[in-house]
Amino acid sequence: MAKVGFHDQSIAALSPGQAVPLLAAYLHAVAVEGEAINGHPGLAHKSLVSYLNAAHQWLQLVMGQPLQIGNSASLDALHPLLADTI
Numbered sequence: 001m002a003k004v005g006f007h008d009q010s011i012a013a014l015s016p017g018q019a020v021p022l023l024a025a026y027l028h029a030v031a032v033e034g035e036a037i038n039g040h041p042g043l044a045h046k047s048l049v050s051y052l053n054a055a056h057q058w059l060q061l062v063m064g065q066p067l068q069i070g071n072s073a074s075l076d077a078l079h080p081l082l083a084d085t086i
Contacts, residue, residue: 011062019059019067020079026055027085048086 014022030051031043043051052069060067071077078086 011059012064014063016063016065016067019063020069020081023052023055023059023069024081024085027052027082031085045086052082052086 011022027048031048056067056069068079069082070079076083
């Protein structure tokens, strides 16, 4: 997210409603633009869910509050924007 101007201070100032689009943008960067650790786009579903879970936990830590995104174990129970991205 640093590539697009986000840093810990700006992320901490986000509202919970802004967190889901940020997570979706992050997932898009990982899935489509090759921003994964291996540098390649096209990660498997399970890998994208792991990236989402890690980013979600980090975002909650930085923002200092819980964020409701649904259940990442089931796409049906996940926030629609995130489910569509995965």
